[in-house]
Amino acid sequence: MAERARVAVLISGRGSNMAALIYAARAADCPFEVALVTGDRPDAPGLALAEAEGIEVERIAYDKSTFFQTLESLLSDKTIEIIALAGFMRLIPPAFIARWAGRIVNIHPSLLPRHKGLRTHEAVLAAGERVTGASVHLVSEEVDSGELLGQVEVAVLPGDTAETLAERVLIAEHQLYPRVLAQFVGRERDPAWIEARVGALALALPETSFKTSHGAPAWRVGSESSGKLFAILFNRHHGEDSVGVLVKASGQDEMAQLIDAEPEIYFRPAYYGPSDWIGIRLDRSNVDWDHVAEWLARSWRACAPPRLTKLLRAAEEF
Incomplete structure (x- = not known):
């Protein structure tokens, strides 16, 4: 158990x-x-x-x-x-x-x-x-x-x-x-509850919508025709014993550093890892949901069309 x-x-x-x-x-x-x-x-x-x-x-x-x-x-x-x-x-x-x-x-x-x-x-x-x-x-x-x-x-x-x-x-x-x-x-360890919590955070970001990726719940930013996925729910796929959310890291070096420093939080997902997706374990106690929200916002920025990030930068500077 x-x-x-x-x-x-x-x-x-x-x-x-x-x-x-x-x-x-x-x-x-x-x-x-x-x-x-x-x-x-x-x-x-x-x-x-x-x-x-x-x-x-x-x-x-x-x-x-x-x-x-x-x-x-x-x-x-x-x-x-x-x-x-x-x-x-x-x-x-x-x-x-x-x-x-x-x-x-x-x-x-x-x-x-x-x-x-x-x-x-x-x-x-x-x-x-x-x-x-x-x-x-x-x-x-x-x-x-x-x-x-x-x-x-x-x-x-x-x-x-x-x-x-x-x-x-x-x-x-x-x-x-x-x-x-x-x-x-x-x-806290129920995939349905985790999905709902991640979804609420993801859909609070501008111009986001729900989608599936190879049968997994996912969220994208942008239009239906050209939008990009910025978060994917990972439920013990490909031999990994974790339920988590996949978000975009800056590259393989950052992924390796994070996983090495905090393996209880981060993991390298099979199939997605080579494309710079890093996994955040969510089926554990004391998840820092503010930390998850920050990662979702960062991943959203990496995938959002320039018109959205430009407006966001302008709003922040204002």
């Missing part, structure tokens, strides 16, 4: 959602592993449970001025790829969120965007709602407002209190969180 994504779970209390993730990760086909459990309370009961289950635990005493710096160093040392919040009760600084953009997930006990923040069950009951639930989302600077990754509904029963409703929602959370986290981790 493919290498599993390394997840750090952050908790502040008993860690029941943490436990759900730990047990889900024991399935042979789970695409993630819980590599670390930590949080803002060294005495949190969930830490003892994680230790008993053989998970590496780090106890960090909370200090407002140093906690997130210490956490950042710890996550780097442990080569963590994804952070899963599971009852972590501290506000995360914007700078930390920016460094981990798209790689922090959280579970919230309501059907977002309804009832953000705390005391969600009380809010549901006060509003007289018949349905509530749980949501898994990416963390953004605005509380409980990042991209929704998955939800599950839970019925509100007559006579429910905040406590009885919380108990049932928690059961739903335990089912939802491992499934959605697995889907989220797995999508």
